[in-house]
Amino acid sequence: MIDREIAVQIVEEQLARDYEADRALRPESMLLAVAGVKEHELVWIVSWTSEEYLRTRNPDFMLAGNGPYLVDRLESAVRDLLSGLRSLDGVTVGHLHRSGVRDSLG
Incomplete structure (x- = not known):
């Protein structure tokens, strides 16, 4: 079983x-960092944003459209959750995980 710290790592x-x-494509790229972790019976839901936003809370550095990662x-296994999908309740995450959709996410 993967614990929280390993999922974050x-x-x-x-x-x-x-x-x-x-x-490699854009020299002005932002550093990224984990913003939060939620536990689910099947996966860890790990949200992320720019390191600069987490440090300053300046909304100019907030990312938009970045969906969380699911860590089995x-x-x-780590999968990028569809960024357009906003429902992270147990039913949605469980459905994605058990239905095999997760295999097409990453």
Whole structure:
């Protein structure tokens, strides 16, 4: 079973990879950081935003359209949740997880 700290570490590693890939295209890329974690019976729901926003709370640095990552609590697989999907209740997350939709997310 994957605990909270491991889930955060997994997402932080993914965010670092995303940053490096983006920086190769745009030198002005923002550093990204974990903003929060919610526990679900099947996954950890890990939200993220820019490091600058978390540090300053200045809305100019707030990201829009960034959906959370789901970290499977059994397999440690990480998936990017569809950014347009805003419902994170147990039914929605459980449905995505059990229906196999999660496999097409990442």
